[in-house]
Amino acid sequence: MVLDVWFTEKHEDKQGISLKVSGILYSGQSKFQKIDVIETEAYGRVLLLDGLVMTTEKDEFFYHEMISHIPLLAHPNPERVLIIGGGDGGTIRETLKHPSVKKIELCEIDGDVIDVSKQYLPSIACKMDDPKVETHIKDAVEYIKDKKNCFDAVLIDSTDPLGPGVGLFTEEFYTNVQDSLRENGVMAAQTESPIACRKEFKLINKLLNGVFSVVKPYFAPVPTYPGSYWSWTFCSKVTQPEIYDENTAIEVEKSTKYYNREIHRAVFAVPNYVKNLITRSQTAK
Ligand code: SPD
Numbered sequence: 001m002v003l004d005v006w007f008t009e010k011h012e013d014k015q016g017i018s019l020k021v022s023g024i025l026y027s028g029q030s031k032f033q034k035i036d037v038i039e040t041e042a043y044g045r046v047l048l049l050d051g052l053v054m055t056t057e058k059d060e061f062f063y064h065e066m067i068s069h070i071p072l073l074a075h076p077n078p079e080r081v082l083i084i085g086g087g088d089g090g091t092i093r094e095t096l097k098h099p100s101v102k103k104i105e106l107c108e109i110d111g112d113v114i115d116v117s118k119q120y121l122p123s124i125a126c127k128m129d130d131p132k133v134e135t136h137i138k139d140a141v142e143y144i145k146d147k148k149n150c151f152d153a154v155l156i157d158s159t160d161p162l163g164p165g166v167g168l169f170t171e172e173f174y175t176n177v178q179d180s181l182r183e184n185g186v187m188a189a190q191t192e193s194p195i196a197c198r199k200e201f202k203l204i205n206k207l208l209n210g211v212f213s214v215v216k217p218y219f220a221p222v223p224t225y226p227g228s229y230w231s232w233t234f235c236s237k238v239t240q241p242e243i244y245d246e247n248t249a250i251e252v253e254k255s256t257k258y259y260n261r262e263i264h265r266a267v268f269a270v271p272n273y274v275k276n277l278i279t280r281s282q283t284a285k
Pocket of ligand 1: 063
């Protein structure tokens with residue numbers, strides 16, 4: 001008998017993404033969420049949190065390269081970096097490609113995500129034990145509160161605005177993130193899909209515009225995410241993201257699969273329908 005088993009992530013019961021499953025490697029319930037690792041024919045191993053795709057072996061590079069290299073290259077000399085969420089380790093791996101980085105703090109609420117990723121997703125979690133990395137198993141909403149003027153970059157590699165991730169999408173949290181940045185510090189957050197998660201994208205954009213002076217969304221494909229088209233948003237007090245450190249970018253792009261300098265120069269081009277979404281979100285009461 002040949003089993004024909006598929007995983008489907010539904011998006012508002014109107015559409016979804018389906019992957020043919022060849023095995024279930026891990027299934028468990030942590031204090032915060034359901035964690036699964038499945039083996040798929042199309043994307044290799046897939047990490048699911050509460051039944052939603054967080055990362056896959058084959059397309060993780062789009063996401064992790066974009067959340068890391070765009071903000072880090074916009075900063076002239078990022079030394080101290082805070083990664084919020086990011087328990088699979090992909091953002092750590094990319095951040096460590098920047099020679100100026102001296103210390104990375106990872107603040108992940110769910111230690112089980114880290115353990116499972118180390119065991120089942122070694123190509124993604126491979127640098128989590130690097131000596132530059134200090135891991136805090138804590139809620140970032142609390143962790144950030146007394147951090148003032150200390151980070152060069154904060155990368156918010158969160159889940160969707162559901163369950164344990166909800167507090168990472170509030171005005172109060174973003175204000176605390178801004179206060180944790182040094183004067184020319186930079187922040188990038190994953191900000192959902194402007195196609196499949198329009199409501200969330202608009203709301204996040206509105207919140208960020210209420211807090212930061214520089215707010216610039218950018219976009220790339222992530223084939224296994226809702227809409228297959230994802231957004232991150234660059235924010236800062238003063239630093240502009242289009243100007244990047246050329247020498248470091250040349251070094252970084254030797255080992256990237258998506259990021260390069262041409263992508264960097266083009267990535268802040270906003271499609272017209274997204275411009276409309278943003279304009280409406282900024283004027284909405
Ligand atoms: N809908 C999926 C959104 C997931 C964003 N975070 C992914 C974490 C990968 N490090």
